[in-house]
Amino acid sequence: MTQPEHAPYTVEETALIRKRQAARSRIMGVALVGLCILFFLITVVKVGVWG
């Protein structure tokens, strides 16, 4: 397997990567929950539960 060409990350860089990953995960989580709610509401409207 080919190794990555960059040098190992420093402690500060690793912390920065984790911070960015965590922030992106939070945004993705919020977006997914929002979409779940939206799809549920679309389904309810489409099947005519609310008339």
Added chain:
Amino acid sequence: MTTAARDILMPAEWRDFWALTKPRVMSLVVFTALCGLLAAPGHIHPIIAFTAILCIALGAGACGALNQWYEADVDAKMARTSRRPLPAGRMDREAALHFGIGLAAFSVGIMGVAVNWLSAGLLAFSIFFYSIVYTIWLKPNTPQNIVIGGAAGAFPPVIGWAAVTGDVTLLPVLLFAIIFLWTPPHFWALALFMKTDYGAAGIPMLPNVKGQRVTRNQIFGYTFPMAGAAILPFFLGESGWLYGITSMLLSGIFLVLAFRVWQNEATDAAAMKPEKQLFAFSILYLFLLFALFAFDRMVIA
């Protein structure tokens, strides 16, 4: 290893993905789409209306991402765009491409399933038109790029209308025409006082290729059919007096400002006050025109 080389290996921040969507452009797209949706006759459930606007916003975001993916090298040459995520090295191009394609497919798919397939088809076509016809084909090759490319920005009110009615009639075509004819004076006014920047990037904007006199003639020339398209809904009986009078007033101010641009002979950006005033007013013009049209139509309804 340089700092820049290390930066590119870092995962991009969520703010960079947000910046890829060109939020300010997206806000105008959402606004005009919402006006088209509110002005359309008929009823749409608020949840479906929200979904339609969300899909249009995501489609606009896809256009922004695909545009920045393709133009990363050009953006790096202009001061205005050099700090975007790709030219600044905060994101790799493949991520931008995947993000753009993902947003495009998702927005069109949801629009089709949740709203209707006509609006989904129009959304897909507008994304194709902006990303392929405008960004890849027209923009780097012809000084008329923003004239034909302006059609991509004119689609949102038509899509908003189609989301409600499931068809496209004369009135949404008029809304399309207003934005289509507004785009040349709006962008060429910007291109006049930003000429140096576009020139450095090798983009054939009209002032660089044909000169400032021709550009000023074209700006003034396009203002007349634009004003005509803006006033026409009133004379066709499709709007009330509120829109009729204000559209005439606003179009009159636009014509006066365009006339001052036509009169101006300045070649230095610092002396291009009429151009800057026209550019600033053009944004206000479109905002007020569409807001009043939607309000007027809702009052009539």
